[in-house]
Amino acid sequence: MVSNDSADRWPGPGRRPEARLITISAAYGAGGSVVAPALAERLGVPFIDRVTGRPADLAALSGQGERLSAGEAGTTPVHPLLGSLSHAMPAGPTLSPPSHRQHDDEIRNAIEAEVFELAAAGGGVVLGRAAALVLGPDRGFHVRLDGPPGRRLAQGALVEGVSVDEARAHMQAADKARTSYVRRLYGADPTAACHYHLVIDSTAVPLDTVVELILVSSAAFMASEPLSQPPG
Numbered sequence: 001m002v003s004n005d006s007a008d009r010w011p012g013p014g015r016r017p018e019a020r021l022i023t024i025s026a027a028y029g030a031g032g033s034v035v036a037p038a039l040a041e042r043l044g045v046p047f048i049d050r051v052t053g054r055p056a057d058l059a060a061l062s063g064q065g066e067r068l069s070a071g072e073a074g075t076t077p078v079h080p081l082l083g084s085l086s087h088a089m090p091a092g093p094t095l096s097p098p099s100h101r102q103h104d105d106e107i108r109n110a111i112e113a114e115v116f117e118l119a120a121a122g123g124g125v126v127l128g129r130a131a132a133l134v135l136g137p138d139r140g141f142h143v144r145l146d147g148p149p150g151r152r153l154a155q156g157a158l159v160e161g162v163s164v165d166e167a168r169a170h171m172q173a174a175d176k177a178r179t180s181y182v183r184r185l186y187g188a189d190p191t192a193a194c195h196y197h198l199v200i201d202s203t204a205v206p207l208d209t210v211v212e213l214i215l216v217s218s219a220a221f222m223a224s225e226p227l228s229q230p231p232g
Helices: 005-009 032-043 080-088 100-121 131-135 149-160 164-186 207-223
Strands: 021-026 124-127 141-146 198-201
Touching: 021 032, 021 131, 032 124, 032 207, 100 124, 100 131, 131 141, 141 207, 149 164, 198 207
Parallel strands: 021 124, 021 141, 141 198
Antiparallel strands: none
């Protein structure tokens, strides 16, 4: 077990003040809904989850965000073909539904707003929202939690307190929708390691250890000198 001192050192001054913002991207069953609020609680900083904003009770949220929520499902971008069909359908004498591009822009702008607000306020923890892509590599410390599907399935069932069959349905829906969200709005693969400073198989180690790994790593990142880019 690593020292708890990392949590105390983390908010202090460092060479990378942007590292005071930690983003967590997590596949279903990787424990993002447990790890992210635990980080915020340990660090005493604001937290925003995948869609629903800043919950007053972090403990009440823990574990509930593994599955796809109704609010999160509502932000899944419309497929271009469906958007075109909707646009072609009459919606009244003078009004038409927005195009799929406008719909995507509205989703992106609304969800990014809270991420930028948190960054401007000086830091916090963000779960989901493609926050690593929203902020880019130079703003925040970005973490990806993942693992083999079979182990994610088992851990998701345990975290949610549901049967394996229920967890399997939740995993299929959540992984599909979250991947679609990132691919459609940002043209990126959310599983690609290049988007993150730290990638952890969070099915291979206990989730409380995952929290400690992130605390230590983010503290070290914050204190380090950024590497200069080679010319050209």
